[in-house]
Amino acid sequence: MSISREDIEKVAVLARIKVDDEQVSALEKDLGNILDLVDQLSAADTEAVEPMAHPLDAVQRLRADEVTETNQREAFQAIAPATEDGLYLVPKVIE
Amino acid sequence: MQWDIVIGLEIHVQLATKTKIFSGSSTAFGAEPNTQANAVDLAMPGTLPVPNEQAFRYAVMFGLATNSEIGRRSVFERKNYFYPDLPKGYQTTQLEQPIVGPGHVDIDLSDGSTKRVRIHHAHLEEDAGKSLHEDYHGMSGIDLNRAGTPLIEVVTEPDMNSAEEAVAFAKKLHSLVTSLGICDGDMSQGSMRFDVNISLKPKGSDTLGTRTETKNLNSFRFMEQAIAHEVERQMDILEDGGEIIQETRLYNGDRDESRSMRSKEEANDYRYFPCPDLLPVEIDDSFIEEARARLPELPDARRARFKEQYGLNDYDAGILSADAKLAGFFEETVEHGKDAKLASNWVQGEFSARLNAEEKSVADAPITGAQLGALVTRIADNTLSSSGAKKVFEALWTGENDDVDAIIDAKGLKQVSDTGALEAMVDEVLAGMPDQVAQFQGEEDPKKRKKMLGGFMGPLMKASKGQGNPKLFNEILLRKLGG
Numbered sequence: 001m002s003i004s005r006e007d008i009e010k011v012a013v014l015a016r017i018k019v020d021d022e023q024v025s026a027l028e029k030d031l032g033n034i035l036d037l038v039d040q041l042s043a044a045d046t047e048a049v050e051p052m053a054h055p056l057d058a059v060q061r062l063r064a065d066e067v068t069e070t071n072q073r074e075a076f077q078a079i080a081p082a083t084e085d086g087l088y089l090v091p092k093v094i095e
Numbered sequence: 096m097q098w099d100i101v102i103g104l105e106i107h108v109q110l111a112t113k114t115k116i117f118s119g120s121s122t123a124f125g126a127e128p129n130t131q132a133n134a135v136d137l138a139m140p141g142t143l144p145v146p147n148e149q150a151f152r153y154a155v156m157f158g159l160a161t162n163s164e165i166g167r168r169s170v171f172e173r174k175n176y177f178y179p180d181l182p183k184g185y186q187t188t189q190l191e192q193p194i195v196g197p198g199h200v201d202i203d204l205s206d207g208s209t210k211r212v213r214i215h216h217a218h219l220e221e222d223a224g225k226s227l228h229e230d231y232h233g234m235s236g237i238d239l240n241r242a243g244t245p246l247i248e249v250v251t252e253p254d255m256n257s258a259e260e261a262v263a264f265a266k267k268l269h270s271l272v273t274s275l276g277i278c279d280g281d282m283s284q285g286s287m288r289f290d291v292n293i294s295l296k297p298k299g300s301d302t303l304g305t306r307t308e309t310k311n312l313n314s315f316r317f318m319e320q321a322i323a324h325e326v327e328r329q330m331d332i333l334e335d336g337g338e339i340i341q342e343t344r345l346y347n348g349d350r351d352e353s354r355s356m357r358s359k360e361e362a363n364d365y366r367y368f369p370c371p372d373l374l375p376v377e378i379d380d381s382f383i384e385e386a387r388a389r390l391p392e393l394p395d396a397r398r399a400r401f402k403e404q405y406g407l408n409d410y411d412a413g414i415l416s417a418d419a420k421l422a423g424f425f426e427e428t429v430e431h432g433k434d435a436k437l438a439s440n441w442v443q444g445e446f447s448a449r450l451n452a453e454e455k456s457v458a459d460a461p462i463t464g465a466q467l468g469a470l471v472t473r474i475a476d477n478t479l480s481s482s483g484a485k486k487v488f489e490a491l492w493t494g495e496n497d498d499v500d501a502i503i504d505a506k507g508l509k510q511v512s513d514t515g516a517l518e519a520m521v522d523e524v525l526a527g528m529p530d531q532v533a534q535f536q537g538e539e540d541p542k543k544r545k546k547m548l549g550g551f552m553g554p555l556m557k558a559s560k561g562q563g564n565p566k567l568f569n570e571i572l573l574r575k576l577g578g
Contacts, residue, residue: 014364016177053170053192053369060374065112065149068119069133076137077129086128087236090179093226 117144163198193218431468
């Protein structure tokens with residue numbers, strides 16, 4: 001199983017990771033090897049197997065709807081790069 | 096060419112839980128920015144989500160109220176994308192195994208017919224924070240108080256064929272979730288948001304056309320306008336021989352314009368996968384039965400009861416039963432006002448008109464159902480004329496006085512219903528208008544007679560200083576004139 005340069009470039013954009021041409025060539029080979037390894041699984045007959053949502057054979061515990069958290073904005077904003085009027089400031093996002 | 100319009104809706108309903116879906120932070124509206132955003136909501140390393148039981152209960156109640164299957168095993172997935180108001184870099188949502196499966200809602204249309212709209216599914220997910228793009232020195236401000244607020248996203252089948260049907264469905268859903276008490280229904284604060292999928296196909300064709308999605312409509316009016324706008328846009332393109340591009344569009348209600356979101360955002364590939372932080376949630380029979388036991392009276396049942404119990408017609412019963420709070424107000428009015436038809440007229444008329452004019456909700460109304468009921472009682476027993484009743488209503492609304500009888504006394508609004516006194520006034524007025532009396536008695540046409548009778552009312556009201564009971568005046572007049 002192989003992976004194309006276009007696939008790698010697309011995934012890199014989606015993950016916001018910058019890769020140059022040289023790295024793409026190396027990734028083409030490395031990711032291709034990983035996919036080959038995973039591809040061996042398709043030899044197994046999974047006809048009657050339900051897709052697994054979680055490796056633990058357990059169910060989720062739920063929490064009662066009660067407020068348990070207090071306002072700790074000051075502590076969180078102390079480690080933020082920029083804040084103003086109680087807001088976290090980030091580089092401008094334009095939709 | 097004739098076209099069929101095909102519409103499907105996706106509706107985000109904010110659940111009225113006290114806390115967030117995965118953390119114990121408060122969801123109260125209007126708090127100072129980021130004071131309700133804790134370590135889990137901020138996606139601090141090492142934190143783990145724990146789902147809110149009430150969010151599941153509300154989702155199950157929604158499923159039961161919409162005749163839907165309940166997902167006994169539901170699974171959370173990660174929907175991956177980057178945006179600053181989504182600290183984790185993914186939204187925790189449900190995809191393959193949602194909490195609510197296929198169901199349906201019946202809507203009433205203006206021609207009196209009923210239509211069934213199928214629900215594909217409804218899933219639980221978390222809301223994102225808010226980005227403020229005003230000028231913060233060229234930066235954006237982020238408030239994460241809303242991040243993690245529980246939502247259910249309701250996805251319909253493409254079963255609606257006009258803006259009227261889509262709006263009727265949206266209103267029915269609003270009525271349902273507010274009656275269930277699982278959502279406050281406050282659209283101006285984003286408690287319900289609509290995405291509309293629209294496509295056209297040649298009339299009678301079985302093949303669906305390419306659809307577009309118009310996102311984030313937050314009022315019924317904008318939804319109706321956005322649908323009309325998009326249908327026209329697609330029709331123009333198709334009739335010019337063009338093709339519709341599958342895309343997401345944003346509608347600007349103030350300018351009645353829409354634009355495409357950039358294609359780069361369109362190329363979103365969310366790479367869903369099951370969230371390893373959350374185990375599958377299993378809902379058992381006792382949980383479902385407990386949720387069923389909490390179901391209140393739903394709008395359709397309330398409408399039927401209003402017709403039966405108060406003798407209202409279908410139209411009045413429909414309007415008064417749709418909104419749980421308005422329905423409650425009406426019932427309080429009837430309880431204190433006895434006359435259901437009069438109470439219905441006043442709740443739908445003066446009361447609703449005043450709320451609309453002041454953009455208030457029923458909960459913010461300055462008068463109670465008991466007060467309006469007392470007013471209705473005084474209209475029904477002829478103490479008040481309709482113009483006097485409006486003056487009392489005004490005094491109640493502005494808070495001038497909170498007691499109906501005290502207002503009537505203070506303003507001298509009590510109608511004179513003493514027949515002896517009224518008869519004396521009629522005699523006096525008629526004696527002063529011999530020509531009109533003769534004319535009336537010589538007239539055969541009942542329509543003209545009725546009109547002429549009105550000519551005596553003005554002088555009578557004047558003679559009684561506006562306090563004579565018009566109904567009694569009318570009766571006495573007819574008798575005296577040999578009517």
